[in-house]
Amino acid sequence: MSGDRPWPQVPVGNKDYTEANVVIVGGGISGMCTAIDLIARNNCRNFIILEKSGGVGGTWRDNKYPGCCCDVWSHLYSYSFEQNSDWTREYPGQEEILEYLMRVAQKYELYRYVRFNTAVDSARWDDASKKWKTTVSVQGGKDAEFTNTYTISSDFLVSAVGQLNVPRLPDIDGLGEFKGKLMHSARWDWSYSLRGKKVAIIGNGATAAQIIPEIVKEVDHLTIHQRTPNWVIPRLDAAIAPWKRSLYKWVPYVRQRKRADMMDFREAFYDAVFDKTSPTSQFIEAMSKEHLQAQLKDRPELQEKLQPTYAVGCKRVIITDDYFPVFLRDNVKLETGKIDRITANGIVTDGKEEEYDLIILATGFRTVEFMHPIEITGKAGRTLSSIWKEGGQALYGVAVESLPNFGMLYGPNTNLGHNSIILMIEAQSRYINAMIKEVIAAKSSGDDLVITPKPSRVKEFNDEIQSELEKSNFADPGCNSWYKMKESGKITNNWSRNVVAYQKLLSQVDWSDFDLDGPQAKKLSNSQVTHLGRVVEESTVSYQTMGLTALSLAAVGAGLVFRNSARLRLR
Structure with missing residues (x-):
């Protein structure tokens, strides 16, 4: 050495x-x-x-498909010892997460x-x-x-x-026989142009829900093969204004408090996936149904196909604002039939073959x-x-x-x-x-x-x-x-x-x-x-306590000012 x-x-x-x-x-x-x-x-x-x-970068280097992003808030999706004040959105995209991880790797050599x-x-x-x-x-x-x-x-x-x-490949007969373009979401080929293509996507989970709204703008036709529907709730993503980013940078307590609030909120969702009778579970279920009905108004046939019947949390809850509206487009078809096999030219579903230029496998991992x-x-x-x-x-x-x-x-x-x-x-x-x-x-x-x-x-x-x-x-x-x-x-x-x-x-x-x-x-x-101890990131002081403390300090301060003023008047 x-x-x-x-x-x-x-x-x-x-x-x-x-x-x-x-x-x-x-x-x-x-x-x-x-x-x-x-x-x-x-x-x-x-x-x-x-x-x-x-x-x-790991998964954030491998997964670079269109629309790839995290379903956890950006300020919560970072190391506690290397919090990032410069996130540009409330939910981070793949490229921004990868840039963050590369900066961390560089900083720590x-x-x-x-x-x-x-x-x-x-x-x-x-x-x-x-x-x-x-x-x-x-x-x-x-x-x-x-x-x-x-x-x-x-x-x-x-x-x-x-x-x-x-990547997990689906167990479908004939998968290797397809002569068109076949790609898994975790191995996206950006050199392949989607423009004007007839496309099928197998899978409708979190990954597919991110890909679909992006590629539907380019493809000529898209068929979405759904096995079971998902619980979907609003994402409510938004850009983070420059003044907020400056505040998070120069006043670290504000950033840390925001992270703590996010952790508290997410921890509260624990009840939703462990007790289907809990108020949180019922709240998410009601929110998801309202979201579906609002975005697919007057389309009861679609609502029925996209409404899950299993308990909230059995599968990962999808957070998105632009997935359901896709089904209102003329170039999109929702296919809920069973895939029989894949041929050299396309997919056979319930005995009927449909030809495609591209098949996307959004089928997750092993x-x-x-x-x-x-x-x-x-x-x-x-x-x-x-x-x-x-x-x-x-x-x-x-x-x-x-x-x-x-x-x-x-x-x-x-x-x-x-x-x-x-x-x-x-x-x-x-x-x-x-x-x-x-x-x-x-x-x-x-x-x-x-x-x-x-x-x-x-x-x-x-x-x-x-x-x-x-x-x-x-x-x-x-x-x-x-x-x-x-x-x-x-x-x-x-x-x-x-x-x-x-x-x-x-x-x-x-x-x-x-x-x-x-x-x-x-x-x-x-x-x-x-x-060893642990990093305590959840809130330890409530806003009510902080407010009462602030009022108490303000009252004490006002009392001191009043007393000093009274002394000056008596002189």
Whole structure:
């Protein structure tokens, strides 16, 4: 290693190209957050970020389809430690989010740690060396001329690949036979002109609801294939005026208060997805029906086809103002029949074939197959596919049975149906970095420390949240969603409580949850708990309290002025 700094402060260089303290798989929001915490909390720079694509940003680099945007408010969809005062809209678009993430990567000097165009093929825990062996394929043309595959040895492995990274192709006969243009929404080809084309889009979820209003302006004809309708509520997006952006920049308290208000509002939506009889659920249901009827007035046949019958929250609620009006256009057709097959020329629905120039697959991702297609092998040669044969599960969504010195972000049962996922990711990064800290400390002393969650604790935790999820709207048998396994119906993706509950759960590491092996194990076992704290972003003081405080201060101030004036008059 070069330089005179002690390990692990020295970044990985040429001579130790295949060795690192930590390997992070993924350069999106989760991977970047973990890397920033590694530097800030552990003073560790001996790590590598492996990124399959050619840039940072994760899902916000992959998804660049027309109309791509976030359904969480911009001021809530950012790191708490790197809030952005310059958002131009209340809801951020893909390009603006990507620009924000690139600025963060630049500010924290993360590019030096990233190996782009590098896909992870497998990761195997070596019981003898107590290290992870991560094998990668180099996909960049010129870089592959140096070596097209190699293996990295690391003390700790972090999965930051998330849930929305591998496109899911629909199981429809003949999909590969189509001779026209076929593209998945997450692999959008901007070189292909839509002008004058006859187009079909398969899928009508959140992604499709963003694409459709944009492309309908250009295409000659669009057929929307709908399997089940969605609950849709108004978006009410708006530009953020320059004076407001200046206020958020120069008066940080105002920006922070706005973020807290947004978090409070979103947390309140938790009831809507967990109790269909709750006032919040009934409010959203009424709002959605009113929205549908107002935008498709005098079109009862369309209203009937677009009105869901399952519980609010079973599938992700769509937030949009311009989706329903699309169905009033002459060049749009809503198709609710079952797709029989795809042919060389088009789509056969209920026995009738329709020809198309382009078929768009807005069919989501392989969400329940966490870390697919990476082959993971843990202790004693146990594979992740065997560990998760009945569906993904992890302790707190972070630590996986039989995978030592391993942590994952946005893992099983950590997705949200009501709030910003970044609020969850920051808690996970802090928790994982606490584990990494102990491994680093042991290595610095010349020892090894192996941290593995106890299978009994993983099961206990999973049983607990599954019992809660079974009572939620996610479990409604009236709909299929990417939150759950198709065969068993087990909900593998979503969290069963609100964000604050999760943050509190991960605000400390209880070492009794883990099997610890190594000279440092006894010390950790004796300490029992490492307190981490959490970022408190929800409102802690109500507007009523602030108002009463302001009035009290004003009254005190007025009293002082009056008393001083009286003294002056008496002189």
